[in-house]
Amino acid sequence: QKEVEQNSGPLSVPEGAIASLNCTYSDRGSQSFFWYRQYSGKSPELIMFIYSNGDKEDGRFTAQLNKASQYVSLLIRDSQPSDSATYLCAVNWGNQFYFGTGTSLTVIP
Amino acid sequence: DAGVIQSPRHEVTEMGQEVTLRCKPISGHNSLFWYRQTMMRGLELLIYFNNNVPIDDSGMPEDRFSAKMPNASFSTLKIQPSEPRDSAVYFCASSSYRGPEAFFGQGTRLTVV
Numbered sequence: 001q002k003e004v005e006q007n008s009g010p011l012s013v014p015e016g017a018i019a020s021l022n023c024t025y026s027d028r029g030s031q032s033f034f035w036y037r038q039y040s041g042k043s044p045e046l047i048m049f050i051y052s053n054g055d056k057e058d059g060r061f062t063a064q065l066n067k068a069s070q071y072v073s074l075l076i077r078d079s080q081p082s083d084s085a086t087y088l089c090a091v092n093w094g095n096q097f098y099f100g101t102g103t104s105l106t107v108i109p
Numbered sequence: 110d111a112g113v114i115q116s117p118r119h120e121v122t123e124m125g126q127e128v129t130l131r132c133k134p135i136s137g138h139n140s141l142f143w144y145r146q147t148m149m150r151g152l153e154l155l156i157y158f159n160n161n162v163p164i165d166d167s168g169m170p171e172d173r174f175s176a177k178m179p180n181a182s183f184s185t186l187k188i189q190p191s192e193p194r195d196s197a198v199y200f201c202a203s204s205s206y207r208g209p210e211a212f213f214g215q216g217t218r219l220t221v222v
Contacts, residue, residue: 043213101151
């Protein structure tokens, strides 16, 4: 059974703070991990992805993988009100993308 | 590129009617996915096509649901007969062997009354 789990939140952080989002996955065989952002009423859009061989930083965003504990995290530095959205974690197994239910983030001005 | 194109954007239909959702993947992409999104269950993978061939349809909830991909640029998801519990947003996504990520269409919001 391939499962991706996220805390649904809501998570609230003040503007300028660090937002930390996490997800866990069930199958150790996965090789790639994704974070998508979804604004209300819109479609998911990719923020970043990482492979199983390392972490990645892109501007204010950092994705980290802990293979031993089977979880993936997304850190958002200097959070902005425009970062308020639902963040979806996805794991690729056999070329198929399995998503968590998402974590709702609100950045308070 | 225009991205993944879905139609219609909104569909309201009566219980028992047939509903057909359409998707045009990004040109050159060889994988296509249909997802259903609800508040309770999040994004559920319904079916996955690779090179126009259905690879995994284990997520299709019932026999009322069927999907086809007659060529590389077009796919349909059909619900017959539709029921109120089918109300959700249905997303189509595509990906390429050249890159690991999936790109989503704008979705079809289906309401069955």
